[in-house]
Amino acid sequence: MSRELLLNTVLALLLLALPFGAFALDEPFYIDLATRMVVLGLAATGLNLALGVGGLVSFGHAAFFGVGGYVAGVMATHAFNAEPIFAAPFTLSATDLMPVIWIAAMGLAALVALPIGAISLRTSGVYFIMITLAFAQMVYYFAISWPAYGGEDGLALSVRNALPGFDTADSLTFFLICYAMLMAGLAAFTILRNSRFGTALEAARQNEIRLAAVGVAPFRVRRAAFVLSAALTGLAGALYAELNKFVSPSMLSWHMSGILIVLVILGGVGRLFGPVAGAMLYVFLEFVLGGLTERWQLFLGLILLGVVLFARGGLVGLLAGKPRHG
Amino acid sequence: MAEPLLQIRNLKKSFGALRATNDVSIDLRPGEVHALIGPNGAGKSTLMHLISGFLKPDAGEILFDGQDITGIDMPGRARLGLGRTFQISSLAPDFSALRNVMLAVQARQGSSFRFIRPVRSDPSLIEPAMAALERTGLGARAQIPAAELSHGERRQLEIAIALALGAKAFLFDEPMAGMGPESSKTLTTFLDRLRREAPVLLIEHDMDAVFALADRISVLVYGSVIATGTVEEIRRNADVRSAYLGDMP
Numbered sequence: 001m002s003r004e005l006l007l008n009t010v011l012a013l014l015l016l017a018l019p020f021g022a023f024a025l026d027e028p029f030y031i032d033l034a035t036r037m038v039v040l041g042l043a044a045t046g047l048n049l050a051l052g053v054g055g056l057v058s059f060g061h062a063a064f065f066g067v068g069g070y071v072a073g074v075m076a077t078h079a080f081n082a083e084p085i086f087a088a089p090f091t092l093s094a095t096d097l098m099p100v101i102w103i104a105a106m107g108l109a110a111l112v113a114l115p116i117g118a119i120s121l122r123t124s125g126v127y128f129i130m131i132t133l134a135f136a137q138m139v140y141y142f143a144i145s146w147p148a149y150g151g152e153d154g155l156a157l158s159v160r161n162a163l164p165g166f167d168t169a170d171s172l173t174f175f176l177i178c179y180a181m182l183m184a185g186l187a188a189f190t191i192l193r194n195s196r197f198g199t200a201l202e203a204a205r206q207n208e209i210r211l212a213a214v215g216v217a218p219f220r221v222r223r224a225a226f227v228l229s230a231a232l233t234g235l236a237g238a239l240y241a242e243l244n245k246f247v248s249p250s251m252l253s254w255h256m257s258g259i260l261i262v263l264v265i266l267g268g269v270g271r272l273f274g275p276v277a278g279a280m281l282y283v284f285l286e287f288v289l290g291g292l293t294e295r296w297q298l299f300l301g302l303i304l305l306g307v308v309l310f311a312r313g314g315l316v317g318l319l320a321g322k323p324r325h326g
Numbered sequence: 327m328a329e330p331l332l333q334i335r336n337l338k339k340s341f342g343a344l345r346a347t348n349d350v351s352i353d354l355r356p357g358e359v360h361a362l363i364g365p366n367g368a369g370k371s372t373l374m375h376l377i378s379g380f381l382k383p384d385a386g387e388i389l390f391d392g393q394d395i396t397g398i399d400m401p402g403r404a405r406l407g408l409g410r411t412f413q414i415s416s417l418a419p420d421f422s423a424l425r426n427v428m429l430a431v432q433a434r435q436g437s438s439f440r441f442i443r444p445v446r447s448d449p450s451l452i453e454p455a456m457a458a459l460e461r462t463g464l465g466a467r468a469q470i471p472a473a474e475l476s477h478g479e480r481r482q483l484e485i486a487i488a489l490a491l492g493a494k495a496f497l498f499d500e501p502m503a504g505m506g507p508e509s510s511k512t513l514t515t516f517l518d519r520l521r522r523e524a525p526v527l528l529i530e531h532d533m534d535a536v537f538a539l540a541d542r543i544s545v546l547v548y549g550s551v552i553a554t555g556t557v558e559e560i561r562r563n564a565d566v567r568s569a570y571l572g573d574m575p
């Protein structure tokens with residue numbers, strides 16, 4: 001077993017153990033904290049596909065996170081009121097079935113990512129960062145100015161959506177659902193990275209001229225990666241809305257995009273469990289330091305500075321060494 | 327005489343006031359090694375960039391395999407069968423030598439949008455890639471990351487990639503640079519046989535290799551072709567002697 005695999009196993013088990021510990025201590029709030037780690041980890045795993053594997057520093061992934069969140073929120077609201085989502089030109093009825101909502105969240109996030117990617121990926125470097133930010137801000141202002149779904153105030157979910165056979169209102173059950181989705185997301189990440197597509201995507205990051213010289217257009221590979229990455233982050237957005245039973249434009253704001261990047265860097269860019277490690281540390285700090293001082297992000301900033309200066313590989317790099325390539 | 331596989335007609339490219347490619351017309355015929363020589367800065371690499379689609383010409387046209395490819399981008403030209411190497415090696419540095427060649431194999435198969443099957447255990451990628459590495463003498467170095475290969479080995483790896491692409495024409499930019507005399511000799515023998523597979527447009531400063539290999543030589547000076555001919559014709563050509571070979575034995 002390689003050191004990285006060992007570390008990943010430990011992280012996965014630790015994360016799984018947290019809510020059970022909280023349950024034993026009868027501290028349900030801690031369960032939700034663990035769920036927050038899981039869901040943010042999944043969102044950042046989506047970003048890790050674009051940023052880590054593809055080298056695409058998207059500063060706009062909050063857009064996909066928020067779109068996923070709004071899909072869950074809007075569906076829940078309509079299903080609760082037993083109204084269709086819209087009636088013309090055809091009737092689209094709402095559902096409170098989580099699997100349908102997940103697919104819709106991924107699909108809509110991917111649909112939004114397609115034009116954003118197609119335009120942003122014509123640029124690179126700082127321009128790419130700025131243009132993805134600009135697109136996400138457009139989505140943000142759109143949500144603010146759309147009163148039907150709460151506008152600036154956001155939208156509360158009266159009850160969590162349903163998964164047949166499970167009591168989604170129960171914190172521990174909901175944690176396990178999210179945990180299963182995180183594992184599925186990590187599996188998807190691994191499969192993609194090891195595939196021919198993943199090879200092309202990594203090559204595009206390492207040397208796009210090499211990729212072009214063998215006859216593959218880097219743009220097309222990156223666009224596909226951007227869309228897949230957005231879908232995964234969109235799925236996490238849907239779970240995040242369910243976790244908080246609330247969705248608001250803040251999910252779409254550039255702060256959120258920044259947090260997702262921080263999670264990836266903190267944990268280890270391009271490493272399978274980087275975003276998970278990043279999310280665990282982030283939520284832990286947020287809770288511990290946030291309880292001590294309002295200005296906890298100052299400490300987060302210092303830690304981030306430390307990582308960037310002294311541990312380029314993030315937590316996973318620090319604990320498991322350099323990545324191994326085939 | 328056989329119809330040329332690659333025809334370059336009145337190609338022009340300027341960088342600001344500098345005419346790097348000044349109305350160049352050359353061709354590449356099936357089965358030949360066509361060497362492109364000239365002093366530093368003559369525009370040899372620029373011409374190769376124009377042919378491979380890395381740069382866009384200001385004027386002129388490029389015909390390949392009976393098709394006008396002037397408007398086609400670099401990936402498109404690679405898919406049509408133009409396999410090139412770079413004067414400064416251009417590889418995926420973190421990938422092993424094998425994985426670099428496997429990338430070319432999957433590109434040739436047009437299968438870069440397959441998302442499920444792992445490449446690491448895929449014989450349809452590994453076997454042709456290994457075969458190309460063996461042919462260039464890199465078989466034993468398959469697992470070494472490209473970044474850790476020597477300069478000469480990176481050259482060989484670029485050639486292996488062009489082989490794995492199944493290129494119909496090879497464009498090699500100074501493949502011998504950075505190689506010891508031993509490796510240069512091996513490569514010369516290798517290129518000598520390679521021409522039977524596909525013709526080679528060869529930029530090279532090593533005159534021994536050029537005179538040993540070339541069916542024809544074109545001499546480029548200040549962006550213009552001042553002469554094209556057989557080895558003997560070029561050796562005798564007075565303009566070439568004064569412009570380039572003057573200080574040669």
Ligand SMILES: Nc1ncnc2c1ncn2[C@@H]1O[C@H](COP(=O)(O)OP(=O)(O)OP(=O)(O)O)[C@@H](O)[C@H]1O
Pocket residue numbers: 341344346364365366367368369370371372373413
């Ligand atoms: N992208 C560029 N922008 C500006 N000038 C360039 C560019 N590329 C090449 N040049 C110039 O064009 C001229 C031709 O360069 P090129 O690299 O084609 O020469 P070369 O014949 O390959 O030389 P060498 O034998 O040194 O490799 C040189 O004067 C070079 O400085």
Ligand SMILES: [Mg+2]
Pocket residue numbers: 370371372413
């Ligand atoms: Mg050159």
